Amino acid sequence: MNPVISYLLKMLLCSGILYGYYHAALRNNRFHQWNRYYLLLAPLLSLTLPLLQLPLPQATAEAPALTAYTRQIITLREFILPAPQPGPVSYLQVAYIGYGLVALLLLARIGYGCWKIRQLIKTGSVRYLAPYRFVESGQVQAPFSFFRYIFWSKGMSPHSRDGRQMLQHELVHVKEQHSIDKLVLETACAIGWINPFFHLFRRELALVHEFIADRQAAAGSVADYARTILQVSLQSRQLAFTNDFFHPPVQRRIQMLLHQKSNYTIMKRLIAFPMLAALIIFISCQQQQNEAKPGGVIDITMQDLETKVDGDRITSINIADGIALLKRDDGITYRLKLEDEKELPEQLRKITGQKAADKDVFTFVEEPPTFPGGEQALASYLSKNIRYPKAAKEKNISGTVFVQFVVAADGTVQDAKIVGQHKGGGLEEESLRVVESMPKWIPGRQKGQQVAVQFNLPIRYTLADKGLSLLTPFLLFRQQGNC
DSSP, rough: EEEHHHHHHHHHHHHHHHHIIIIITTOOOHHHHHHHHHHHHHHHHHHHGGGOOOOOOTOOOOOOOOBBOOOOOOOOEEOOOOOOOSSSOOOHHHHHHHHHHHHHHHHHHHHHHHHHHHHHHHSSSEEETEEEEEETTTTSSEEETTTOOOOOOOOSSSTTTHHHHHOOOOOOHHHHHHHHHOOOOOOOHHHTTOOHHHHHHHHHHHHHHHHHHHHHHTTTOOOHHHHHHTTTTTOOOOOSSSSSTTOOOEEEHHHHOOOOTTTHHHHHHTOOOOOOOOHHHHHHHHHHHSSSSSSSEEOOOOOHHHHHHOGGEEEEEETTTEEEEEEEHHHHHHEEESTTTTTTHHHHHHHHHOOOOOOOHHHSSSSSOTTTOHHHHHHHHHHOOOOOOOHHHTTTOEEEEEEEEOOOSSSEEEEEEEEOOOTTHHHHOOOOOHHHHHOOBBBBBEEEEEEEEEEEEEEEEEOOGGGTTTTGGGOSOOOOOOO
């Protein structure tokens, strides 16, 4: 699956679970500060959790089923193909650009709102009344606050009974710094505008802000304060990230004022921690499941190698960095740590010798085969002859393809096949085409005789993603392909 689409789906899943828990256990309860921070963090967690990958036990991805020389004999690097010239824009790229443009417009809307507030400050009458600044303007329809500014309509007296309660309400917003919360949620909604749960989080957070301000402003006069809310229940139309006194719905605000303490409040809050831990583990397991290849890896010792490993079932051996990987015909891989990788254990030599004798193809020889002209010539041959498949470019498929082949005793390339994870998009077919058309190699030698030797060639295909340059600043991560 495309990594961006996969990320969006996981983001939707995370935010859906987090909102479901809030709606079932936390909504309409009186622990408003707890709900405030939960609603603020939930969208941020939804944006970051799909990017996590924890090192969980038994989650080790199996190495590609390759038979390769140890580093002391020969080292092969991956041949990286240069990024192809940008082709026609695909529908997926158009969708990415459209998504980015919508996000840009929403972010611009936030900036425009801040600019309008700045204009209100410039044109209004500003008085400094520590710890806030009081702004009176004829353009203000109803009281609202933004950071340390409280905006007031000139047609409303702040000294009346209702005015004092409204002013106290807005002062709570200023002291609690609710404007920061609103800007964070507005930005998250702009970036993840396609996620409906983000908009629900934003709506609920705005209400929780009102609950906090109502409780502190009402103090001991809950009934009078509720009556004030009813008397001025005309809905105002302020900017989405400001805190206005007439915030809807009025019914829930009054219910919260009169709401008694609910039961099991501690349990309702603490259950969030095991739920969050389970969500992290689930997402990270999914990440590793997507990246891991089929089969399992079993760690063995030298004694296990001699007593438990059936050499007849071993299909390939990979030795590098002091680690030997022995793959069986059923997909299971044995991992053995070598004390001295310069000297192969006798049992390992026996297994590789049996394989060579059975197939007359060696896996370890005194003089390995080489491409005419050496590794640089091989890299030049690949770069000149491989063409990035059109289907892979259109689907943004990239990654490393492992080609396994036999260099026969006469130097010809035979039995070429793909090993490891399948990438698709024509990458495997193109790799096989170029490998099978290779010129003769300089054959390997064993005890002075030219012999057939199994060889492996990793080829990495990369994409530049030039078609997404306009969207890049708004993506949380660059697409790396299906590695």
